[in-house]
Amino acid sequence: MEQRLTKLRQKMAEGHHSALLITNLKNIYYLTGFWGTAGTVLITAERQVLITDDRYITYAQSVVKDFEVVSDRDALSVVAEILKDSRLAELAFEDEVSVAYYQAMQAVLEGVSLVPTADLVMGLRMIKDETEIATIQRACQISDQAFLDALDFIKPGKTELEVANFLDFRMREMGSEAVSFDTIAASGYRSAMPHGRASNKVIEAGDALTLDFGCIYNHYVSDMTRTIYVGSVSDEEAEIYQTVLAANQALIAAAKAGMEYREFDGVPRRVIEEAGYGPYFTHGIGHGMGLDVHEIPYFRKTATDQIQTGMVLTDEPGIYLEGKYGVRIEDDLLITETGCKILTLAPKELIVI
Ligand SMILES: [Mn+2]
Known part of the structure; x- marks a missing residue:
C-alpha cells in the first residue's frame, strides 16, 4: 500500500498537483485498505488523511496504517482547513464526482481552484500486483466450480432465475461475498441478447443457454x-x-x-469476420477488471496504446442471431511478458447436457 501511495505522489508531481482529493470509494480502498460507504482522502506532499465518520472510525483506525484517520461528517470542511494550514490554493479532484458534490466543493472550498483529473488512481489499478492477482484467481476458481456444479443442476423445466440463483448461492457457499453483477442466464431466443438478465423463462430441450456471471472475493471480481x-x-x-x-x-x-489495444480487439474479431459473422459480433472484445467488473482499459478499434504485464483483461467474443440464438465465451486473462495466463479454467468444449 505504501508503494501505491508513492506511485500516486509521483503521478501528482508529474501533473503538478500539490493536493489531490479522492472520493471514489474503491480508489480509497486501493490506497488505504479502508472499505466503507463514508470515506474521503486528501493527499498533499506532506500529509495523507482519511476522513470518515463515527460509524467506521474504530474499524478505520484498526485497518489503515499509513494515513491520518479523522472522524468528521463534514469531510469537505476538514479538507478546507488542511489546505488553509498548508497554504495550498489548488485542489485536484476526481472528475467522476456528481454536480451536487462539485457545487458543495465550490461552496466549502471558497478561493481554492478546483482541477478535475481522470484516471490518476485508476491508472495505477490497471496493473495488478501479486496479491491482487492471487485474489482475482481465487474469485475465478470459485466461479469455475460453480459452473461445473451448475451442469448437474440445469435441466429442461428449470427457469433461468433458478439457474442464476443456483450459481449465486454456490459462489457464496465457496466464500465469495457477493456477485460481480446480476447473473445473466439467457436461454433459447433470449441467448441472442448479449445482456439477457435471468428471467422466469423456462429452459426447454433444444435451447442454447448463455451464463455470464462472476463473484466478488475479498473485494476483487471474476467475470x-x-x-x-x-x-x-x-x-x-x-x-x-x-x-x-x-x-x-x-x-x-x-x-x-x-500488443496494441486495436489488435487485442482485432485478432479475435477477424476470426469472426472471416467466418462471415462479423455483423453479429456487436460489442467490444473485453475490458479490464479488478475491484470493478468493468475498468480501464477498454479497447477501441483505433487505439494504439499497448497492453501491459499485470493487466487482467476479459476475452469475450460473441455472435448473436436475433430471434434465434447466440453464443458468448468469456475468459479472464492475466497479461504477462511472454503471453497470457488464463484465470478462468472452466471447460470450453461444446457441452450438451
Ligand atoms: Mn465481461
Whole structure:
C-alpha cells in the first residue's frame, strides 16, 4: 500500500498537483485498505488523511496504517482547513464526482481552484500486483466450480432465475461475498441478447443457454461466460459455437505485453469476420477488471496504446442471431511478458447436457 501511495505522489508531481482529493470509494480502498460507504482522502506532499465518520472510525483506525484517520461528517470542511494550514490554493479532484458534490466543493472550498483529473488512481489499478492477482484467481476458481456444479443442476423445466440463483448461492457457499453483477442466464431466443438478465423463462430441450456471471472475493471480481446446450444442438449453433471459441482462443494465443489495444480487439474479431459473422459480433472484445467488473482499459478499434504485464483483461467474443440464438465465451486473462495466463479454467468444449 505504501508503494501505491508513492506511485500516486509521483503521478501528482508529474501533473503538478500539490493536493489531490479522492472520493471514489474503491480508489480509497486501493490506497488505504479502508472499505466503507463514508470515506474521503486528501493527499498533499506532506500529509495523507482519511476522513470518515463515527460509524467506521474504530474499524478505520484498526485497518489503515499509513494515513491520518479523522472522524468528521463534514469531510469537505476538514479538507478546507488542511489546505488553509498548508497554504495550498489548488485542489485536484476526481472528475467522476456528481454536480451536487462539485457545487458543495465550490461552496466549502471558497478561493481554492478546483482541477478535475481522470484516471490518476485508476491508472495505477490497471496493473495488478501479486496479491491482487492471487485474489482475482481465487474469485475465478470459485466461479469455475460453480459452473461445473451448475451442469448437474440445469435441466429442461428449470427457469433461468433458478439457474442464476443456483450459481449465486454456490459462489457464496465457496466464500465469495457477493456477485460481480446480476447473473445473466439467457436461454433459447433470449441467448441472442448479449445482456439477457435471468428471467422466469423456462429452459426447454433444444435451447442454447448463455451464463455470464462472476463473484466478488475479498473485494476483487471474476467475470466469465459459457454457452451450453440443453438436450441437443443444431448444426448452425455448433458452427457458431466453434467460431466464437476459435476467436476466444486466437486472442489467448496472441495476447502479450506490447500488443496494441486495436489488435487485442482485432485478432479475435477477424476470426469472426472471416467466418462471415462479423455483423453479429456487436460489442467490444473485453475490458479490464479488478475491484470493478468493468475498468480501464477498454479497447477501441483505433487505439494504439499497448497492453501491459499485470493487466487482467476479459476475452469475450460473441455472435448473436436475433430471434434465434447466440453464443458468448468469456475468459479472464492475466497479461504477462511472454503471453497470457488464463484465470478462468472452466471447460470450453461444446457441452450438451
Ligand atoms: Mn465481461
